[in-house]
Amino acid sequence: MLSAKSLFQEILDNDESFRLFCSIAASGESQGGWENARIAALVPPGERELVPKIARHGADEDKHGRIFNALMKKRGLAPVEVPSDTDYTMLLERHGIGLAHDKLKSDEPLSVQDIVTYLAHSRVTEQRASEQMELLRKHFADDPDLGRAVKMISNDEDNHLAYCHEELLRFAYAGHGPDIQRTLRECALAEIRVYRDVSLAVMAHMGRILDWPLAKSATLAAGIHAVYAYERAGGWRRMVSLRTPERRDALGGPAAAAPEFA
Numbered sequence: 001m002l003s004a005k006s007l008f009q010e011i012l013d014n015d016e017s018f019r020l021f022c023s024i025a026a027s028g029e030s031q032g033g034w035e036n037a038r039i040a041a042l043v044p045p046g047e048r049e050l051v052p053k054i055a056r057h058g059a060d061e062d063k064h065g066r067i068f069n070a071l072m073k074k075r076g077l078a079p080v081e082v083p084s085d086t087d088y089t090m091l092l093e094r095h096g097i098g099l100a101h102d103k104l105k106s107d108e109p110l111s112v113q114d115i116v117t118y119l120a121h122s123r124v125t126e127q128r129a130s131e132q133m134e135l136l137r138k139h140f141a142d143d144p145d146l147g148r149a150v151k152m153i154s155n156d157e158d159n160h161l162a163y164c165h166e167e168l169l170r171f172a173y174a175g176h177g178p179d180i181q182r183t184l185r186e187c188a189l190a191e192i193r194v195y196r197d198v199s200l201a202v203m204a205h206m207g208r209i210l211d212w213p214l215a216k217s218a219t220l221a222a223g224i225h226a227v228y229a230y231e232r233a234g235g236w237r238r239m240v241s242l243r244t245p246e247r248r249d250a251l252g253g254p255a256a257a258a259p260e261f262a
Contacts, residue, residue: 002219010210012146017209019072022177023079024086024202026068031089032064039118047115050253053163057122059255061154067258068170070195070243074145085201088194097121116168116176120183123164124239125193130157147260155255162245168241184240190238196228 009018036058040051070207072079083262084090094096098121110118133154172180200221206216 002133002216005064007220008136008139011206013139015075015077015212017206019077019080020073020205022068022077024082024088024246025081026065026072027062027087028089028115029068030065033058033060033065035089035099035101035104039110039115042104042110043106043115044112047112050115050167053167056251056253056255057160057163058162063255063258064153064156067153070258070260071145071149083205084111085202086198086205088198091194091198092121092125092191097187097190097194107123112171112176113179114177116171117183119168119171120166120180121187122160123242124187125167126157126161126164127239128191128195130154130161133157141253143190154254154260159247160249162250165242166246166248166250168242172242180242181240188236188239189232192228192231196224199224199227236257241251245250 003113011021023227036054040054040058043051043054069079093101099110099118103110103114133150136150137154140150168180203217203220203224207220212220
């Protein structure tokens, strides 16, 4: 019977599909680390209290990239080049979501509106990351290596999501509410399309590696389209709501060290 657990297990049990899975994850996390580091360096003077939190966010993402690379190394695997159609962060930028890399590569300070845009983009993408890691945690928490990795990353993603809620609410109370809601909606509607397209691409690559029959690939593609239909019909709204998080000041301390995979 086809289930999320059986699908993930099949991908994880095969070296080539596991290598592609970890390579895609490591690349996206490392890219997020770079983006947050640049944003921390360019925070406008009036928002300098955010610098350590944004830097912590970036350090967490870098750590996640190292974790996925370590999981590959333990199995004697080297990263592979990430197919362009599976590059979630690049495709989001192409859709105009978040801060353009040209802006992050410059030395010009960001504006307050740029910081609001960054936080709104992060609130949407961290919702997705939190849900994905929770799914992996549900099914693989007891795995000796993967379990340690997903529990740490899942906890970090929940911290990132709490931080985005808290900071966006602060900006909303300061008068940025309409801009925040508009940006959140734009980000969410673009993200669900990118997520659909990336999911289809990843499953197509996995299907070729694992030699899935056409019926299985078609069933998975239909499921991905069904998720998109649900999200387009209204599921995207979970990505734009704001509430006071249970975890307060979630990024107020240093990043935890990555686990060792000897």
